[in-house]
Every structure is written in C-alpha cells, then in structure tokens.
Amino acid sequence: MRYAESDSSENPLDYNLPGFRLVHLEVLVIGLVCFPKFNASFQKMSNLHTLIFDACFVCYLSNETFMNFPQNVKELYMRSCKHFFVVEIDALKYFPMLRILDISDTPISLVQALQMVYPLQNTNMDLINFHHVSVESSQTYPYDVILTPKVMEYISTICIKTVDISENNICSIRNKSLILFQYPQCFEQLILSANKFGIGYFITDFLRFVYLVTNLTLFDYSYIPLEYKNPQFLHYSSDFEV
Numbered sequence: 001m002r003y004a005e006s007d008s009s010e011n012p013l014d015y016n017l018p019g020f021r022l023v024h025l026e027v028l029v030i031g032l033v034c035f036p037k038f039n040a041s042f043q044k045m046s047n048l049h050t051l052i053f054d055a056c057f058v059c060y061l062s063n064e065t066f067m068n069f070p071q072n073v074k075e076l077y078m079r080s081c082k083h084f085f086v087v088e089i090d091a092l093k094y095f096p097m098l099r100i101l102d103i104s105d106t107p108i109s110l111v112q113a114l115q116m117v118y119p120l121q122n123t124n125m126d127l128i129n130f131h132h133v134s135v136e137s138s139q140t141y142p143y144d145v146i147l148t149p150k151v152m153e154y155i156s157t158i159c160i161k162t163v164d165i166s167e168n169n170i171c172s173i174r175n176k177s178l179i180l181f182q183y184p185q186c187f188e189q190l191i192l193s194a195n196k197f198g199i200g201y202f203i204t205d206f207l208r209f210v211y212l213v214t215n216l217t218l219f220d221y222s223y224i225p226l227e228y229k230n231p232q233f234l235h236y237s238s239d240f241e242v
Contacts, residue, residue, distance in 0.1 A: 010059075012037040019044035031055040032078070042068045049074045056081035056106070063090040074099045081106040084138050093119035104131040109141035110168040114155055121157040124186075128160055131191070132167040144196075146172045149180055159186035166220070170195035176205050184212035194223040 012035040019041030025048055032053040051073050058081060073095050084107050092098065098120060103113060113130045136143045145168055149156075155163075160183075170192075181187075190213070199206050199221075213219075 010035060014039055015042075017041055023047065026050065028052065029054050032058045032081070034059040036065060038066065038068045040068050043070060045070055046072070048072065050077075051075065052077040053079075053081075057083075059083075059085050061085065061087045061091045063088045063093070065091060066094045069094055071095065072097055075102075076100065077102045078106055079104050081108075084108060084135070084140070086140075087112060087116050089115055089118045091119075092116060095119075096123070098123070099125055100127045100129075101125065102127065102129040103133060104129045104164070106133055107135040107138065108133055109138050110134045110145050110165060110170070111141050111151055114151055117158065118154045121154050124159045125161070127162045127164075128155065128158075129162075129164045130168065131164045134168040143169055145170045146174060147177045148174050149177050152177045152180055156180040157182055159183040161186060162189040162191075163187070164189075164191040165195075166191045167194040170197050173197050173202055173205075178202070179205050179209045179212065181212075184209065185214050187213045187216050189218040190216060191218070191220040192224070193220045197224065 013033045014037045015030070016039065022045050025045050027050040028045070028048055029052040032055070034057055036058065048070050049072060051069070056078055058078075071094060074097050076092075076095060076098060077100075079102055081103075087108060092101075096119075101117070101120075103116075110130055110133050113133045117128065134141070134143060134145055147170060156177075
C-alpha cells in the first residue's frame with residue numbers, strides 16, 4: 001500500500017488509514033512526508049511485520065513518531081531519503097522485535113545512525129544496513145567519521161548477523177572500538193568497504209577481532225583507503241552476488 005506524497009509543510013500530516021480494516025496487513029509501503037503523524041488506527045494492524053518508507057521526504061523523527069505502530073514490526077526500511085533529518089535517540093523504542101534496520105543511502109550521518117539503535121541494545125538482529133549514510137552536505141555532523149567506543153556503545157551490545165557500514169568516510173577507528181562488540185560470534189557478514197581507514201596502525205586489534213568472529217562467512221574491506229570511480233559493492237545475501 002502506498003499513501004501520501006512529498007509534503008514540505010512544517011505542519012504534521014496525519015495519516016488517516018483505516019487500521020481496523022487492515023488487521024491482516026503484513027507489509028506496508030508508504031510515503032514519508034516531512035513531519036508525519038501516525039494516528040491510533042495503526043495499532044489495529046496486528047499482523048504488520050514489514051514497514052517500508054518509500055518516497056521519503058522526512059524532516060524529523062521524534063521519540064513519539066512511531067508510537068502507534070504495533071510492536072511486532074520486524075523489518076524497517078527507510079532507504080534513499082532525500083535530505084538530512086534529525087532522529088531523536090528513542091525513536092525506535094516502539095519496535096522491540098526489530099530484526100532488520102535498513103536506512104541505506106539516507107543522508108543522516110553514520111554517527112547519528114549509530115545513535116538510532118539505542119533502543120535496540122541487547123537484542124538479536126539479522127541486518128543493520130547503514131551503507132552510505134554520511135554526506136558532505138551535513139552541517140550538523142562532520143563528514144570525516146571517527147569510530148570511538150562512545151560512538152559504538154549502543155551497536156556493540158547487539159547480536160547482529162550482518163552489518164554494512166560501507167562508504168561512510170570512516171577515517172579512523174580508535175581505542176579498540178572495533179573489538180568492543182559483546183557478541184562477535186554473531187557476525188556472519190561484515191561490510192566495511194569504501195572507507196578511508198587503514199589497518200596498519202591498529203593491526204593488533206584487527207587480528208584479535210578476526211579471531212573472535214568465528215562464524216563470519218563474508219568480509220568486505222575493499223576500496224580502502226583509496227577512492228575508485230564507480231565502485232561495485234557486495235550485497236548481503238546467501239550467495240554473495242555482486
């Protein structure tokens with residue numbers, strides 16, 4: 001189902017879907033306007049498990065934006081949004097069963113994306129896809145990303161099968177922040193390509209990390225630290241197709 005087109009108004013737009021008529025709905029594909037407001041009718045969609053925001057023009061996600069969605073949503077896609085927007089730290093707290101979070105190609109900065117998972121601490125997830133979420137045009141966050149224990153503190157508590165943080169201009173990984181994951185054995189696919197950090201200066205930590213990820217089946221560290229024209233990225237899948 002598709003609903004609503006782009007709206008640049010600063011006034012919240014109420015999504016008036018007849019949720020009581022959509023109790024069997026499992027997948028909802030919907031446009032996301034600048035200031036969305038989802039009313040209580042969405043709570044009636046008790047079988048909803050996949051939420052896809054298409055035509056994404058959102059300007060702000062508050063801690064209350066998703067409060068009326070059913071808690072059984074397992075997959076959330078918010079890809080290729082048009083411009084930078086602010087996400088309050090508890091915005092995803094209404095999705096305690098979330099297994100897939102994909103905000104790839106949405107320009108919110110990797111630092112803010114990593115803050116988004118605050119409500120998902122100490123859970124199990126199949127995929128966190130933060131591919132290409134850092135952009136030069138943001139005035140709120142620097143384009144050069146430095147991973148520190150503080151930046152990684154929330155995601156490091158999650159048992160994750162696949163993580164994609166490729167093409168985010170990560171220029172440095174400091175203070176063992178890559179090996180702070182509490183459940184490294186959960187990793188099956190790890191995609192770090194097209195960033196700018198080198199392994200040389202933290203080779204000891206990196207080798208220790210490799211030793212811990214005992215179930216890893218795909219590791220992509222390509223296009224580092226150089227920039228390439230038209231790079232071809234690996235896509236997370238069972239057959240590792242390019």
